[in-house]
Amino acid sequence: MTDTARTQLLVIGGGPGGYAAALRGADLGLDVTLVSDEERLGGVCLLRGCIPSKSLLSLTELLGDAASASDKGIGFGKPDIDLDAMRDWKRKVVDTLSGGLAGLFQQRGVRRIRGRARFESPGRVSLQDADTDEIRFEHAIIATGSRPIPLPDTGFKDGGRIMSSGGMLEMADIPGKLLVVGGGYVGLELGMVYASLGSEVTLVEMTDQLMANADRDLVEPLEQAARNAFATIHLDTAVKGLEEIGDRVKVSFEAEELSSETYDRVLVAISREPNTDDLGLDVVGVELNENGFIKVDAQRRTSVPNIYAVGDVTGGMLLAHEALFEGKVAAEAIAGKAAAFDVRAIPAVVYTIPQVAWCGLTEQQAREENRQVEVTRFPWHASGRAVSMGATEGLTKLVVEPGSGRLLGMGVVGREAETLIAEGVLAIEMGAVARDLALSIHPHPTLSETVGEAAELFLGSAIHFHG
Numbered sequence: 434m435t436d437t438a439r440t441q442l443l444v445i446g447g448g449p450g451g452y453a454a455a456l457r458g459a460d461l462g463l464d465v466t467l468v469s470d471e472e473r474l475g476g477v478c479l480l481r482g483c484i485p486s487k488s489l490l491s492l493t494e495l496l497g498d499a500a501s502a503s504d505k506g507i508g509f510g511k512p513d514i515d516l517d518a519m520r521d522w523k524r525k526v527v528d529t530l531s532g533g534l535a536g537l538f539q540q541r542g543v544r545r546i547r548g549r550a551r552f553e554s555p556g557r558v559s560l561q562d563a564d565t566d567e568i569r570f571e572h573a574i575i576a577t578g579s580r581p582i583p584l585p586d587t588g589f590k591d592g593g594r595i596m597s598s599g600g601m602l603e604m605a606d607i608p609g610k611l612l613v614v615g616g617g618y619v620g621l622e623l624g625m626v627y628a629s630l631g632s633e634v635t636l637v638e639m640t641d642q643l644m645a646n647a648d649r650d651l652v653e654p655l656e657q658a659a660r661n662a663f664a665t666i667h668l669d670t671a672v673k674g675l676e677e678i679g680d681r682v683k684v685s686f687e688a689e690e691l692s693s694e695t696y697d698r699v700l701v702a703i704s705r706e707p708n709t710d711d712l713g714l715d716v717v718g719v720e721l722n723e724n725g726f727i728k729v730d731a732q733r734r735t736s737v738p739n740i741y742a743v744g745d746v747t748g749g750m751l752l753a754h755e756a757l758f759e760g761k762v763a764a765e766a767i768a769g770k771a772a773a774f775d776v777r778a779i780p781a782v783v784y785t786i787p788q789v790a791w792c793g794l795t796e797q798q799a800r801e802e803n804r805q806v807e808v809t810r811f812p813w814h815a816s817g818r819a820v821s822m823g824a825t826e827g828l829t830k831l832v833v834e835p836g837s838g839r840l841l842g843m844g845v846v847g848r849e850a851e852t853l854i855a856e857g858v859l860a861i862e863m864g865a866v867a868r869d870l871a872l873s874i875h876p877h878p879t880l881s882e883t884v885g886e887a888a889e890l891f892l893g894s895a896i897h898f899h900g
Contacts (some may be wrong), residue, residue: 448476450744450756451576552713608697793842
């Protein structure tokens, strides 16, 4: 006899998009069931990505502060690195947040089933490795996320030395020599973590620049910091082959200055692909785009009217906060609310030292689209707070529409960029003009003043810097 469960809303996947959809759906009165093959809630972001990496990056920042404190008259001496204690700290952070999500599910009455779901029809999924055989539903939300892509002819295996970001975050050891393949935010963040712990880090990037999707003026201070932290950085360099030999990895390169070298571990952080395989999407007719991501409309509805999709599996910027927002939109649409994913500014933050953040239209995008914009830059060496913190490498920039003065984009490089960018997001979403930012009194002395100062530069009324 088949064990069948029934629900109004079935959510497949327990990451940010999935759990947000489930909780919002429950708040709107829907009977919600969430299926995930993970033991705990949170998905890659909480369990093997955003949260554990930021837990370690906070320690990296602490090590950097301690090292630079001697210039300010305080000496801490050589740090004592306790890898077991660091792992415990990371685990405690993850356990606390994942446990909090479980509590929220219990409070909302969301049913959780561990297993793998596969569509058998537009109203039914079968389950593998679960106590329940199938679930019949009225609506479904696919939130199965994405996974890292290995280099050709290689893969990621448990205990292997060719590793994804998730494997590196397990912190099996501090490798003497670490190769990072990929100059995006994942490679830079984890490269900085291990460099701060004592690894000799080499980074290779196949294009001619780090952080290819960010404006150059924002990346320059980060690239300088990375070159100081890493042993070497090679641009325009591709990896030709990887071979594990005992406890080492032999790497061959497609570059004249690098033929082959051996490393203790290799982190491959080149891209991600959607988890759409073995979901039965072809059975029900859910359409994919040319890159394998699920096609959705503004309500996150797929080509099948009662099946929605959110988060990494639909493409976009592949960011947790984007997935969270999409999950809530989908749940509200299913509950009959007026909802759509219609945003002007999705913030991106790179948690390196220094941090880099941007939102809205970038200067690079404006140039590619032949859009006329005015750009103002306020350097932090003219900020009293930045000088007092020893953070003068920072920069705050605004991308403004000529004539109207409407804010189209904002970028920040420097300490606390993760927080400063929120003002830009709000201003862009509200249709604010530069004068609005300039006439908003920012507390002194703070880094937030640099936002108002950048707006004053556009208006020609800045007093602390003459660009």
